[in-house]
Structure formats: C-alpha cells, structure tokens
Amino acid sequence: MSGLFFEDALLPQGWARNVRLLIDAGRFASIESGATPQPGDERHRIGLPGICNLHSHAFQRGMAGLAEFSSSSADSFWTWREVMYRFVGRMSPDDIEAVAAQAYVEMLEGGFTRVGEFHYIHHDAAGTPYDNIAELAERIAASAQATGIGLTLLPVFYAHGGFGGREPSPAQRRFINGIDGFSRLLEASRRAVAGLPGAVVGVAPHSLRAVTADELATVLALAGEGPIHIHIAEQMLEVDDCVAWSGQRPLQWLFERAGVDRRWCLVHATHADAEELSRIAASGAVVGLCPITEANLGDGVFDAPRFLDAGGRYGIGSDSNVQIGLADELRLLEYGQRLAQRGRNVMARDGSTGRALFEASLQGGAQALGLQPTGLVEGAIADLISLQTSHIALAGRAGDAILDSWIFAGQEKLVDCVWAGGVQLVSGGRHHDREPVAQRFRRTLERLLAA
Incomplete structure (x- = not known):
C-alpha cells in the first residue's frame, strides 16, 4: 500500500x-x-x-486551430466538418496513436483522469477494413496505456450519411460499418482494452443521422450493461432535418424508440426544448456538455437552468480537443450561461458555483463512463x-x-x-512522459501538414 x-x-x-x-x-x-x-x-x-472527460475525439487534437478561417460561404459546423474529413483522410494508425497520446497527456495535466473516447475511425484511408478490425481501437488503448489515463472506449456505429438511411459520402468511408462488422469490432475492442486496469467498453450510435431505427435497436442490444453515448440535437439544421424526415424532433424520436435510462449519455442536446429536458432528467440519463467545442463550432447554448430545475444530470467533455483543460471547460460552461441568461452564478442553486460545477461534473461524468463508485471513497479507483x-x-x-x-x-x-488508478502521472504540472510524447506528436504533425 x-x-x-x-x-x-x-x-x-x-x-x-x-x-x-x-x-x-x-x-x-x-x-x-x-x-x-x-x-x-x-x-x-x-x-x-479526478474528473472524467466524458466525450473526446482524440485525433482532432491534431487539427486544433486549422479550421479558424472564413470561406466565401457562411461558416458553420458543417463547413468545419469538411476540414475534419480532409485531415482524418491523411492519418495512419501511427499518426492516430501519436495524436491521441498527446491529447491524453494534456487531459491529465489539465485535471482529467479518465476519458470517454467516442471512437469512430475504423478503417484505412480508402475505407477498407484493416486485417485486424480493431487496429485503431488498439491504437487508442495503446495511447491510454502509455499515458496512464483511465479509458472508457466507445466504439461508434456509423452506417449512413443522413436521416432515413441516406448513403454515406466518400469522406465518411473510414467510419462506416454494417451491423455484422460492428459486432465483430465491438468484441475485438473489448479484447483490445482487456489489459488496461479499470477499462470499460460501451457503444456509441454516432447520431440519428447515422443509424436507422432497426440498426439502433440492434446496437443497443449489443451494449449489454455498458454505457451508451450518442450525439443528439447539437445543431439546428440537424433538428430541422429530423423534423422534415420523421415529423419529430431528434429527442422526441429517440425517446419513443429507445429505453433511455441511466446508461445513456446524450452528447450536447444543445437544442432540447422544455419537454425534452424534462424527459431527459426523468430518465436519469446524463447530458454531455462540451462548452469549448460547442462555442468553437457555434452550436448554441444548452438551456442549463431549466434542466437543473428538472433535476437533470450533466458531465463535461473536451470533444474536438481544440483546447484541453478541466477548469477551462467548467469556466466556459458557467460563462456561457451567464451570457445567455444575463445573470451570474447560474449553475449554482445555493452556494459556491465552483463547487456546484465540480461536483456535478464528477458525478455525471463517472455515471456516463460506467465508473462507480467515484470520488474520494473507499473502493473507488484512486483517481x-x-x-x-x-x-x-x-x-x-x-x-x-x-x-x-x-x-x-x-x-x-x-x-x-x-x-x-493510484499511479502518479503528473508532478509539478507536467506529465512524466510529456517530452517524448510531444516530440512524436510534433514530428507527426509536421509530416501530415507538409503533405
């Protein structure tokens, strides 16, 4: 001891x-x-x-700052996505491992001790499955093992390019699986993390744009008792497209067709209305808020006061990893609410705002990543x-x-x-392997951006 x-x-x-x-x-x-x-x-x-980072796309740390320019058309999440597609199209398994390790070092230095990796790159740049279907899941596991961060791996099911089973675009080819392929990927992902202490594997239907109703039901059955994460109601265009397709808003559609409960993390839920917020709170699901990314992408501001009044639970994530830090996410979460509500100390119902933000994120993040018990209690993982x-x-x-x-x-x-996990990884604000990880990251980015 x-x-x-x-x-x-x-x-x-x-x-x-x-x-x-x-x-x-x-x-x-x-x-x-x-x-x-x-x-x-x-x-x-x-x-x-330690706090859980409940939503990360680690590879996007490598493109941080590369989408901060304006085109002739109105810039939005959808134009940002085209930059992301071009960037990920260049990355090899070694590149993905190097960038993920850098992101995880920065998370640990910023106060996050576990990451929920919403992992949706599965194939090579041409869209061809690797001989080892879990090649890239194993690279994520290797990055977690090398840096020491706790890992909840969330393999993503992504089959379509839009509502109603629309064909995916060529730019999405690295993400796409059918149900049989995803089932094999999920089992291989569980083997990939078997050697990591405290590792958890869940499932992540990417979004309602990317799955049909039948596919969603099958993916949920594959989850077992593991966490279930989904992007939902992040953008108004997404909400409008869902209404045009189904006559329902995304969260309405989901609640009628899936048993949303405490296993679920509804990532963003930015454009949930009052009734939907009440249903989320009553279900026990966690809303995954990513304030820095949501601000960077111009998503909008989640209606936190109404959600908190309904007894809702939330956690925080770094999502696109354009900037990484626990305090940074919590600060912007509160400041975004202050701007929207034109008031102060919005996330606290009584007492310290910092304490309210910290403890809500501690409990919500742990629930979302399948980590119980949590905090400084006997029997919990020593984070x-x-x-x-x-x-x-x-x-x-x-x-x-x-x-x-x-x-x-x-x-x-x-x-x-x-x-x-009881292992000291950061001293004096610096991860013990910061320099070799950063050097590998630097070499990787210099080569990728010179291509």
Whole structure:
C-alpha cells in the first residue's frame, strides 16, 4: 500500500482536514480524516477527486486551430466538418496513436483522469477494413496505456450519411460499418482494452443521422450493461432535418424508440426544448456538455437552468480537443450561461458555483463512463489531483473558495500532481512522459501538414 496525506481534501460529505488515503491495487483502501501523516506518506496541501472527460475525439487534437478561417460561404459546423474529413483522410494508425497520446497527456495535466473516447475511425484511408478490425481501437488503448489515463472506449456505429438511411459520402468511408462488422469490432475492442486496469467498453450510435431505427435497436442490444453515448440535437439544421424526415424532433424520436435510462449519455442536446429536458432528467440519463467545442463550432447554448430545475444530470467533455483543460471547460460552461441568461452564478442553486460545477461534473461524468463508485471513497479507483497552492490565485483561500478561485481566477493551469488508478502521472504540472510524447506528436504533425 502507498499513503497520501492532504491538509485539505474534498470528500463526498464536504471539505475535510488532515486526510490520509491508503491506495492498494489502484483503489482507495482506506480514507481517514483528522489523521496524522505516517512515515513514507507523500504530503500535499489540497486534494480533489479526478474528473472524467466524458466525450473526446482524440485525433482532432491534431487539427486544433486549422479550421479558424472564413470561406466565401457562411461558416458553420458543417463547413468545419469538411476540414475534419480532409485531415482524418491523411492519418495512419501511427499518426492516430501519436495524436491521441498527446491529447491524453494534456487531459491529465489539465485535471482529467479518465476519458470517454467516442471512437469512430475504423478503417484505412480508402475505407477498407484493416486485417485486424480493431487496429485503431488498439491504437487508442495503446495511447491510454502509455499515458496512464483511465479509458472508457466507445466504439461508434456509423452506417449512413443522413436521416432515413441516406448513403454515406466518400469522406465518411473510414467510419462506416454494417451491423455484422460492428459486432465483430465491438468484441475485438473489448479484447483490445482487456489489459488496461479499470477499462470499460460501451457503444456509441454516432447520431440519428447515422443509424436507422432497426440498426439502433440492434446496437443497443449489443451494449449489454455498458454505457451508451450518442450525439443528439447539437445543431439546428440537424433538428430541422429530423423534423422534415420523421415529423419529430431528434429527442422526441429517440425517446419513443429507445429505453433511455441511466446508461445513456446524450452528447450536447444543445437544442432540447422544455419537454425534452424534462424527459431527459426523468430518465436519469446524463447530458454531455462540451462548452469549448460547442462555442468553437457555434452550436448554441444548452438551456442549463431549466434542466437543473428538472433535476437533470450533466458531465463535461473536451470533444474536438481544440483546447484541453478541466477548469477551462467548467469556466466556459458557467460563462456561457451567464451570457445567455444575463445573470451570474447560474449553475449554482445555493452556494459556491465552483463547487456546484465540480461536483456535478464528477458525478455525471463517472455515471456516463460506467465508473462507480467515484470520488474520494473507499473502493473507488484512486483517481485524484492536487493543486499548486503556491500560486497567487489560491492565496489565502480555503474550502469552496479554492474551487471558485481555481476555475474563475487562475491565470494558468493550477494542477500540480495527478494520480490515475493510484499511479502518479503528473508532478509539478507536467506529465512524466510529456517530452517524448510531444516530440512524436510534433514530428507527426509536421509530416501530415507538409503533405
């Protein structure tokens, strides 16, 4: 066993003083407050539970900043998607592994300890399946293993290019599977992560644009008890197209045809109406909010106050990975709501906004990624972070003011150390393998962008 001692730590019941944690086989074996440090304990001032990043497309870290230009037509998510298609069309398995590793290093340095990888690249650049159908799933698993981040792998079922079973475009050829191919891919993906401690495998029907009703039912049956993630109601054009096709809005259509429950993560749900928000909350599903990507793509702003009033649950993700950081996502989540509502402290119903954001994201993210129990509790996977208490943003802070100041007043990343599965991966704000991972990433991008 290894021991960690924190002067202040955030436990499920609130802040506690002099907390000693014992870690055994990657999990918390015991947690004692009001304790005395023992010889050999590693000592820190502030301890927080690690947070799940519930929605990532790791490969897109490589194209961050490459779509920030305007064309002659109105720029939107749909024009951004064309840039993404061109970029992914160049990537080899080695490239995908290198870019994913860089993204995961940055996630760990930013305070995320587990990632939900919404993995939809399955074939080679010509759309031909690899001899090993899980070739690219294995590359994602290798990146997670090399960096140490916890992994919930979400193989994506993607069969069509639009509502009603429309034929996919040539640019989507790397993503496409039929049901039989996806079933084999799912089983191979489970084997791919079998050696990763605490790994989870779910399923991800990409969106209602990409599946038919019969295909969705079959994919859900393949999920077993694992998580189920889907993009939904992200863009108004998507909502309008769904109404034109089916006479129903996307969430209306989904709730009538799928048993949406606690296993589900509804990613974005940006354009859910009042009735739909109530149905999501009642189902127990988690809404996956990705504030930086949603702002970058011009998606719109989720109606969080109405959802919270209904008792809704949410978590956060980094999605396109144009920028990566736990505090950054939480800050923009609150600030986006302030702009939309023309008010302050929107995400808190009573008390600290930082604490409300942090704890909701802790619980919602863990639920969405199949990680229970979670937090600094006995038996949970030992995921936790410490903060750089010497930073002036935390001067004189205690209790919830620590979270408020980290999220809203920190001029730079304030994460000091990070442990995932009980293994210390980040010290002094730097991942232990930051340099070799960054060098490989740099070589990969220089070659890809020179092509």
